[in-house]
Amino acid sequence: MTLKQPSQLLTAVDIEAMSASISVHDLNPNAVRHKKSLGDSVGLTQLGVYIITIMPGHESSEYHRHLYEEEFAYVLSGRGEAQIGEQVCSIGPGDFLGFARRGPAHVMVNTGSEPLVCLVSGQRLEHDVCDYPRKGLRLYIAGENEVHVKL
Known part of the structure; x- marks a missing residue:
């Protein structure tokens, strides 16, 4: 008798077979991510x-910070840099980055020659506020509605 795999389980084979979608951040055309939504x-x-997979020379997002949501990234493979506030840090396999709400702005950049692959997660709150310091913008999120305003 063969048991059906529970819907809560994704095996390594399932994940490898998943197609990645490509997304480009609205505020940063260099933030190209290949994403598999686990x-x-x-x-x-x-x-x-x-x-997420970030190809050489690309960024994870626009430099940003959340006022209410928390997020993290765990580097699976590849090398790069993370800018966290004013600091730039080298990142590589096994490194963990955690971003508490109201923490410093941050972004990851693939500065290596191989893809930078990370497990990333964040909350999906119905309401959030996200600052983009380099753009001088604040994003207000209320459900499906999003509004950018100048800081």
């Missing part, structure tokens, strides 16, 4: 959980 695949609604 959380959506198992029905998570309050957490976004992804494996």
Whole structure:
């Protein structure tokens, strides 16, 4: 008798077979991410959980900070840099980055010659405020509605 795999389980084979979607951040055309949504695949609604791949020379997002949501990144492979506030730090396999709400602005950049692959997760709060210091913008999120305003 063969048991059906529970819908809450993604095996390594399942994840490897998943197609990655490519997304480009609205405020940073160099923030090109290849994403596999693990959380959506198992029905998570309050957490976004992804494996993202950032190709050499690209960034993870626009330099930003959340006022209410928390997020993290765990580097699986590749090398790069993380700018956290005013500090630039080298990152590589096994490194963990945690970003508490109201923490410093941050972004990851693939400065290596191989893809930078990370497990990333963040909350999916219905309401959030996100600052983009380099752009001088603040994003207000209320459900499906998003509004950018100048700081």
